[in-house]
Amino acid sequence: MRRLLPIVVFALLLVPTARASERHPTLAELEGEVMCPVCETTLDQSSSPAAQQIKRLIATRIAAGDTKTQIKNRLVAEYGSAILAAPPHKGFGLVAWWLPVAGIVAAAVAVGFGARRWARSREPAPADPPLDAASERRLDEELSRFEG
Amino acid sequence: MTRPAMLAAQGLAVALVIGLLALLVWRVANDNSKGVAQALKDGEHPTAPAFDLSRLDGRGRFDLMSLRGKKPIVLDFWASWCVPCIHESTRLEAALKRYGDRVAFIGVDTKDFSGDARDWQRKHGITYPSVHDGSGSVLAKWGGLPIPRIFFVARSGKVVGELIVEEDLPRYLRQIAAS
Numbered sequence: 001m002r003r004l005l006p007i008v009v010f011a012l013l014l015v016p017t018a019r020a021s022e023r024h025p026t027l028a029e030l031e032g033e034v035m036c037p038v039c040e041t042t043l044d045q046s047s048s049p050a051a052q053q054i055k056r057l058i059a060t061r062i063a064a065g066d067t068k069t070q071i072k073n074r075l076v077a078e079y080g081s082a083i084l085a086a087p088p089h090k091g092f093g094l095v096a097w098w099l100p101v102a103g104i105v106a107a108a109v110a111v112g113f114g115a116r117r118w119a120r121s122r123e124p125a126p127a128d129p130p131l132d133a134a135s136e137r138r139l140d141e142e143l144s145r146f147e148g
Numbered sequence: 149m150t151r152p153a154m155l156a157a158q159g160l161a162v163a164l165v166i167g168l169l170a171l172l173v174w175r176v177a178n179d180n181s182k183g184v185a186q187a188l189k190d191g192e193h194p195t196a197p198a199f200d201l202s203r204l205d206g207r208g209r210f211d212l213m214s215l216r217g218k219k220p221i222v223l224d225f226w227a228s229w230c231v232p233c234i235h236e237s238t239r240l241e242a243a244l245k246r247y248g249d250r251v252a253f254i255g256v257d258t259k260d261f262s263g264d265a266r267d268w269q270r271k272h273g274i275t276y277p278s279v280h281d282g283s284g285s286v287l288a289k290w291g292g293l294p295i296p297r298i299f300f301v302a303r304s305g306k307v308v309g310e311l312i313v314e315e316d317l318p319r320y321l322r323q324i325a326a327s
Contacts, residue, residue, distance in 0.1 A: 037259040037284060038293055049229035050259060057261055078261050080283030 025068035030058050033085050034075060042085050054083075184299060184307050185291025193308065196221070196301045197289040201279035204257055204265055210279050212254075219252045220324035221301040225287050226278075227260040228268035236296040236311070237274050243321060244276055250325045253277075258295065259284040302327035 021029060031044035036051035043051050043058075054075070061071045075083045087093035131139065187194040200211040215221055224240055226233040237255070244253050255278030257265040262280050269278065281287055291297060291310075298311035300320035304327065309320050 049231070050227065053229045053261055053264060057264075078282045079259065080285070082283060 022068050025062060025071065027055065027059050027062060030062075030068065030071065031055065034058070034072075035083050035085050037079055037083060183289060183291040185297065185310055188307065188310050193306045195305050196223075196299075196307050197286075199256075199279075199281075199286045199289075201256070201281055201286065204255075204262060204269070204278040204280050210254070210277065215252055216305040217303060220250070220303045220327050221252045221254055222247075222321070222324075223290075223299045223301060224253070224255045224276075224278075225258050225281075225290065225295045225297040226255055227258055227295060228264040229260065230295050233296045234272055236298060238272060239317060240298070241272075241274055241276065243317065247321050247325055248276075251321065254279070256281050256286060258282075258287040259293075300324050 028044070032042050034043050034054060035041070036043050036046040036048055036054070038050040039046045039048050043055055057075075058071060061074065066074075072084060081088060081093075087096040089097060182190075184194055184197065196212060196216075198211070198213050200209055200213075202208075203210050212221070222240060222243070224237060226237055240253055247253075253276035255269075255274070255276060257278045258281040260280070260282065262282070265278070265280070268274075284292075287293070287295070287297070290299060298317075300308045300310070300323070302308050302324050308324055308327075309316065311317055311320065
């Protein structure tokens with residue numbers, strides 16, 4: 001539990017930052033989250049006329065006081081959901097978010113099973129049960145006859 | 149994990165991979181979305197892909213099928229960020245004066261912000277109606293970027309040609325007006 005404490009504190013510190021980003025987005029951060037519709041890159045990597053047009057629109061909406069969600073909704077209404085660099089956290093978009101996580105979990109389970117089987121195969125075989133008195137006597141006789 | 153369970157899991161994984169491969173092969177084999185522009189280059193005259201989009205002027209929607217059998221069409225794919233589109237749309241506007249009674253001129257504003265598109269039409273004096281294809285999904289069926297792209301559709305709905313050189317405009321206009 002003590003090990004988890006720094007992670008929880010760090011996550012709590014991020015909450016106000018995320019809220020500020022939602023209420024007062026900057027052009028720079030939205031440029032990384034919005035696609036240029038003609039060059040298939042994010043806006044921050046494009047200087048095409050279409051990208052410039054969207055950057056101007058974003059700057060205007062930021063100046064008008066729109067939140068990040070409002071700006072993104074407006075862009076989706078104009079250009080469709082493909083304008084967003086990341087798929088939405090709903091509907092079919094959820095597959096893109098959770099499939100990698102499911103893949104990692106499945107791989108971890110598979111590696112766990114494999115490691116367990118490998119560890120078992122390396123354990124020494126259990127020792128044979130001791131011979132009973134009759135068998136031991138018979139073995140001694142056989143050996144002495146063989147050696148004699 | 150017991151041996152039968154292990155075998156079942158392996159069988160399921162192999163079946164999943166084979167299923168996905170089969171799906172990929174089927175998709176590639178049945179991919180007939182080469183677009184109108186490519187079909188024209190291959191010497192074909194495909195039927196114009198249907199679309200039903202919102203009009204840029206806010207006066208409802210426009211369905212391309214509504215003109216089939218009634219009027220030939222000039223279809224102009226443009227955007228307000230596209231500099232060469234100014235020249236082509238201005239040429240079409242001039243042609244509208246001569247052919248507007250026999251041919252329908254329809255603009256498709258694509259991958260564009262509709263507010264800027266309306267300003268652009270006003271600024272350049274473009275009066276023929278346009279629809280808004282913000283996602284570019286209609287453009288993709290006709291051949292995709294780059295724009296401008298201008299297609300000529302006969303009254304029957306068959307695409308006659310695409311404007312490639314300057315002379316194509318009067319030639320195809322005469323052809324579809326007589327269709």
